[in-house]
Amino acid sequence: MRPLNRRPRISFGILFALATTAAAASEGELRVCADPNNLPFSNSAEAGFENRLAAMVAEHFGQQVSYIWWAQRRGFIRNTLKAGRCDVVMGVPSGYELVETTKPYYRSSYVFVTRQDQHLELSSLLDPRLHHLVIGVHLIGDDGNNPPPAQALGDQGIVDNVRGYSIYGDYRQADPPARLIEAVESGKIDVAAAWGPLGGYFAQRSPVPLTVTPIRDYERFPSQQFQFTIAMGVRKGDDALRDRLNAFIDEHRSEISSLLRSYGVPLVDQSVTVSGGHE
Incomplete structure (x- = not known):
């Protein structure tokens, strides 16, 4: 030794x-x-x-x-x-x-992704409809860390209607982060709050028309960054x-x-x- x-x-x-x-x-x-x-x-x-x-x-x-x-x-x-x-x-x-x-x-932003036929037109995490809509978010890391939109939703007590999707997913499948946007396509969730490049890319290639809207709550959640x-x-x-x-x-x-x-x-x-x- x-x-x-x-x-x-x-x-x-x-x-x-x-x-x-x-x-x-x-x-x-x-x-x-x-x-x-x-x-x-x-x-x-x-x-x-x-x-x-x-x-x-x-x-x-x-x-x-x-x-x-x-x-x-x-x-x-x-x-x-x-x-x-x-x-x-x-x-x-x-x-x-x-x-x-x-x-x-x-520079990019977290975004909302919704089905166009739902006409939700969301842009703020303070929208009162988010207390009732089913919301999907990516969970990051082995310990399931929450991204900024999930943290902001939790600060408002919006928890029970939030669904988490691992950003790593099943690595044996192609494009694991796409599962969150596919859940919007299929109607499993009403809205996804996703990092812009992920939301924009998979929405652009979706067979179902989707709307991508930047989250614009710059000053309403001072402890969180969305860009x-x-x-x-x-x-x-x-x-x-x-x-x-x-x-x-x-x-x-x-x-x-x-x-x-x-x-x-x-x-x-x-x-x-x-x-x-x-x-």
Whole structure:
């Protein structure tokens, strides 16, 4: 057994050789950490908007995209980016503490998703009809953490008519987050409160016409945020890649916005600061 107060000794020559080999291997490629079953963001068929964005970045850099696939849940960053197996995560909240984040490249909002034939036209979590409608929300994490709309509903005592759908779902099926929007389609629930990119994408592809409306309760629930800015994430200290990605974002904002809109992502003007929002 190695003494507990001593670290194993590794020669600087070996460390330099490993670093040189890794740099050479990645010089001609953009190594992306991504989930293989997480549309609209990414999947193994490279059909998500983060896959498309990665391809745009790689082309700009004169590189090829390569992927390390890992389910995006607890341990994702530790087992991919921090482990040195890849170099960039295409979508993280701005200021995410586990990584070095770029400038944000979009801002979106939580939304209501309803059937058009119901004519509910919801936009506020204070709408009195929510005390009686069946509401679906995503539950996040192994401990079933509640997203902001669920927290706000709970603050009002709206609990018994709320149904939770795991955002991870049955990972053996395609697109686990889609189950929440499919419940609106089938009439199992009256309204879904979902993160905008998820709600917008699956509503856009629904065989039943659905309405997607941003939740606009900016100041009514000061402890909750309903809008978030999204950036790319690199390893802490990798300022060179961060700066290259920032330059790409600045030069391609219109193309990025067009890509996101094509996936049904509800976009919020990043130049407008909303009380309670996240810049």
